[in-house]
Amino acid sequence: MVHTGTIDGALFEPTLYIVKGMCILDNDGNRLLAKYYDKDVLPTAKEQKAFEKNLFNKTHRANAEIIMLDGLTCVYKNNVDLFFYVMGSSHENELILQSVLNALYESVSILLRRNVEKRMLLDNLDAVMLAFDEICDGGVILDADPTSIVGRAALRTEDVPLGEQTVVQALYNLMNNNY
Structure with missing residues (x-):
């Protein structure tokens, strides 16, 4: 998905680096999970x-789904006690960012068995982190289909040899006597 754009007649070079960052905040505006892909931005x-x-303060009571803040286009969605955000540059197509946000939200929803709330997210943080990585890598959108994202994220959290597991996965498996 190569994207070009114009602002005030200036043509931007095509780029695959569409997403500047993604984050999930709790209902107090505290970070639960965030990834920023452009070292020049934040x-x-x-x-x-x-x-x-600042983003949370501007959006937690708003009914909109998009905001321009500090030169970034931010699309967002909230559910129960979580706020999901996807950020792109000011000239980015909002529909592309919205598709990434929908992929993120739906993937998390499937991973958390439709129980999208802070406690469940923290209990399944490793799988949600993998979903982040399956959606976007370095600002490049890899996938926007929640079913395939969850399929790959779930595969990577199950039946992984002990030497290749994250610390969270290994501790979880040890606590549940999977070894």
């Missing part, structure tokens, strides 16, 4: 947290 954790706090 390069430090301090800047990211300040941006997320």
Whole structure:
């Protein structure tokens, strides 16, 4: 999916690097999970947290689905006690960003068995992190089909040899006597 755009007659070079960041915040605006892909945009954790706090303050009571903030186009969705955000540059097509947001939300919804709330997300954080990676890599959209995203994320969390598991996966399997 190569994207070109124009702003005030200036032509932008085509790029695959559409997504600048994705994050999930709780109902207090605290980060649960976030990935930023462009080092020129929000390069430090301090800047990211300040941006997320500002973003949450502008969106947690709004009924819209899109906001322009600090030169970024942000699409968002909330459910129970979670807020999902996808950010792109100011000239990015909102429909593309919305498709990424829908893929993220639906994938998380499937992974959490339609129980999309903070506690379930934290209990399944490893699978949600894998879904993030299956949707976008370095700002390039890899997949927007929730079923295939979940299929690959689920495959990577089950039946993985001990040496290849994350610490969270290994501890979970040890606690549940899977070894």
